[in-house]
Amino acid sequence: MDRAIRTPFSRSGRLSRSGRRLGGVLTAALLAAGGLAGLGTGTTARAADTGAGTTDVNLARNPGFESGLSYWTCSGDSGATVPSPAHGGTAALKATPTGSDHAKCAQAVTVRPNSSYTLSAWVQGSYVHLGASGTGTTDVSTWTPSATGWQQLSTTFTTGANTTSVTLYTHGWYGQPAYFADDVTLTGPGGGDPGEPVPGAPGGLAAGPATSSSVGLSWNPVSGASGYNLYQDGTKVLSASGTSATVTGLAPSTSYRFEVTATNSAGESARSAAVTATTTAGGSDGPSVPKHAVTGYWQNFDNGATVQRISDVQSQYDIIAVAFADATTTPGAVDFTLDPALKYTEAAFKADIAAKQSAGKNVILSIGGERGTVTVNDAASATNFANSVYALMRKYGFNGVDIDLENGLDPTYMTQALRALSAKAGSKLVITMAPQTIDMQSTSAGYFRTALNIKDILTVVNMQYYNSGSMNGCDGKVYSQGTVDFLTALACIQLEGGLAPSQVGLGLPASPRGAGSGYVPPSVVDNALDCLAKGTGCGSFKPAKTYPGIRGAMTWSTNWDASNGNAWSNGVGPHVHGLP
Incomplete structure (x- = not known):
């Protein structure tokens, strides 16, 4: 808004980019990436543990996009988080390809050499890919040509003798509509120092203001934690990178029980002491702003x-x-x-x-x-x-x-x-x-x-x-x-x-x-x-x-x-x- 009148200026619209033909070009690219190896739709399996005393955990950070795009980087600023559709929790990734960008969203994850891992994610859209690169052996990719509803993709890989980091990614295809991804899971031995301890359970869990459909929660930080999982009535509902979160999609006038855990590459803590919060009655929430x-x-x-x-x-x-x-x-x-x-x-x-x-x-x-x-x-x-x-x-x-x-x-x-x-x-x-x-x-x-x-x-x-x-x-x-x-x-x-x-x-x-x-x-x-x-x-x-x-x-x-x-x-x- 102007404190003083600005000089008029002009901004051009978005550049018109020619789309890329699917067919032969797409097939060749997928073959080169190993993308035609098959569509994974089964349940994610637990990866083999090759390190004595190690525990398989989900190594993907912010796997459900509940903390925006934290830990994820999307090419061409193509990614955003949206509340719907969400497979789990209250958010999902929406990434929009263009004629010259396939909307790749990726994060680097610390792993252990000579270890087996299972990668999975839930996706929606056309020509949606899930893969891992930098494995030190054979990089893997799986995809679906058309997922009108949530479909699980899954693949496995083994790291090389000197591999300590791999890159997980999703992407769509050039000129195709936006795709969605949620609940990314990489299970296998945690990377980092084998002696790193599992964090302790968080303290100070407290419920903040409640509405008819949401409850705000906060807790104390835990030393050594890289993230937190929030549980509602015993079921995990979201992950967070900070020490507060809002659970949405709740029913009016209903009591809920919440717990939180701390996580890092070594595993997940015990659950915190539980707190109970009750949502307000429907129809009494929200700002008093007229419909129009x-x-x-x-x-x-x-x-x-x-x-x-x-x-x-x-x-x-x-x-x-x-x-x-x-x-x-x-x-x-x-x-x-x-x-x-x-x-x-x-x-x-x-x-x-x-x-x-x-x-x-x-x-x-x-x-x-x-x-x-x-x-x-x-x-x-x-x-x-x-x-x-x-x-x-x-x-x-x-x-x-x-x-x-x-x-x-x-x-x-x-x-x-x-x-x-x-x-x-x-x-x-x-x-x-x-x-x-x-x-x-x-x-x-x-x-x-x-x-x-x-x-x-x-x-x-x-x-x-x-x-x-x-x-x-x-x-x-x-x-x-x-x-x-x-x-x-x-x-x-x-x-x-x-x-x-x-x-x-x-x-x-x-x-x-x-x-x-x-x-x-x-x-x-x-x-x-x-x-x-x-x-x-x-x-x-x-x-x-x-x-x-x-x-x-x-x-x-x-x-x-x-x-x-x-x-x-x-x-x-x-x-x-x-x-x-």
């Missing part, structure tokens, strides 16, 4: 737009995003201070927030903006972010947080930060995002991946449909900024890419002065919403289906709206609230 909502950014600075207090914000706005919190000298941490130029006391600011909330509105804190320098790129900064945002929520009474980082974000650690914040704030937390158009062109982009990673706690993504130039729509065609087609065809990418309609909003400037380019009259916003929700008012692009649950629209800013006689909120607000 209008979001507006309130400027904590004077850039020529009408200077407002929170109490001045037009009543059509359901979510008011206070812009912006700023970075501190502590990595990941943010702070907020009222601009002295506004002559707005802290007491009056807090009182105005409370008054808006009493009127059924949500007031949240926006992080970043055009000049924002907040960086969350490791576990420590993720913790600092969550702690500082929660402290500001408690200080001022904010209902949640808006992520408006326009210089990129790390999906792994921003996911970690937002889940930690959710565990602190509870189920009423409002989380919104305002990515630029380029950030939502592909599910492999960092913003899109973050949104999908937190889909169960995400309120809405209000992409900025401005300051971008022409961009690709979901049909692969390029659409010009400032048209109904631009709004609908780009929204389609998010709607078909995994976000729920209730998590998609259209972000536009409130007046021609609100952004460098991309302003459209309120009637164009209304037509785009009708096209998406009802199939009417469309331009040349018409979605294959309608999305009646689409959340609504956002504008930058309430101040620019006021400068323009509140034309945007008076034109778009009633239309949003009148959607089916």
